[in-house]
Amino acid sequence: MGKPHRQGIGQTSFQLPPGVSFEKQLLPYGHAYIFRHQKLGELGRLVLHARSDGQTHVTCEVVGDSDDPMTAQRAALFKPIGNDLTQRMEYALTGKATPPGLWDEPPPRPSEPREVVKxxxxxxxxxxxxxxxxxxxxxxxxxxxxxxxxxxxxxxxxxxxxxxxxxxxxxxxxxxxxxxxxxxxxxxxxxxxxxxxxxxxxxxxxxxxxxxxx
Ligand SMILES: [Zn+2]
Structure with a gap:
């Protein structure tokens, strides 16, 4: 594992913890940045939802079933990253600082294709x-x-x-x-x-x- 280097998403630049990487995913209603950890797998994603009024809404989602003990481990790693980035992106998009705590239910939106697991x-x-x-x-x-x-x-x-x-x-x-x-x-x-x-x-x-x- 190399030393962490600064990376950019949109107009923000930030440092990820060791072992964490991200990739961009296109969605029918916008796009997302999916974050994963070498050993913990997918952690969660930052979703940029392009709304009909021209505004972009940023939400942060932790993946996993709430009963799964691994979900808490992934959330502990991802929440600080997600909170920080959500605020920076909201700021970059709107020029306004938004309070943290965007961890409520994501807004309703079209369903995404589900992978079939054999x-x-x-x-x-x-x-x-x-x-x-x-x-x-x-x-x-x-x-x-x-x-x-x-x-x-x-x-x-x-x-x-x-x-x-x-x-x-x-x-x-x-x-x-x-x-x-x-x-x-x-x-x-x-x-x-x-x-x-x-x-x-x-x-x-x-x-x-x-x-x-x-
Ligand atoms: Zn039997």
Whole structure:
């Protein structure tokens, strides 16, 4: 990780904490700056909403389910950045200083396309009850991107309350059936990411399916 350098958004220049980066996203009603952290994944975004009266409204949003303990961690990192930038941008746009506290519900606006996440439930061989949840995360090439999937799927993961594994893309040049992938068990407890081949991972699932009613 290099030393933090000053970056500009619009007419403002600021310093980001180490590990935090941003990218611009175009929206049907304006644009946004999406902030992410190397290990925590997406933190939140600053939305510039072009309104019909010609004004631009700046809002700041933290991503994640409020029940997810990771949301508080991401918010702690993002809120100071977001608050600071929101005020600077409001000032740049309107010439007026605005008080902090723009963390209320974002204004109603058109819905955005939602990403479809592929997942699979593993059933018990005998009673058919679900014994595990697999979540496929082909873009998960680093910890931050694994976190993105844990965050997006949090409501389902918590509601199903099954052993849950997030599976990254296959790695290396071996034939596909033996190519390993990073597997992250995130529920009921977060465990370290492991690099597993299909012939290591699949028997774990078969064991779960066999022992439920065993
Ligand atoms: Zn069973």
């Amino acid at each position: 997942s699979k439930l593993i059933p018990c061989e005998r009673c058919g009850a679900n014994v595990a949840l697999l979540i496929f995360a082909p873009p998960a090439t680093d910890l931050g991107r694994f976190e993105d999937y844990a965050r997006k799927m949090y409501p389902q993961i918590a509601w199903l309350d099954l052993p849950t594994y997030i599976i990254g893309p296959p790695q290396g040049d071996e034939p596909l059936p033996v190519r390993p992938a990073e597997v992250w068990k995130v529920w009921p407890k977060r465990e370290p990411v492991r690099l597993l081949r299909p012939d290591e991972f699949n028997p774990m699932m078969e064991r779960l399916a066999k022992t439920h009613c065993g």
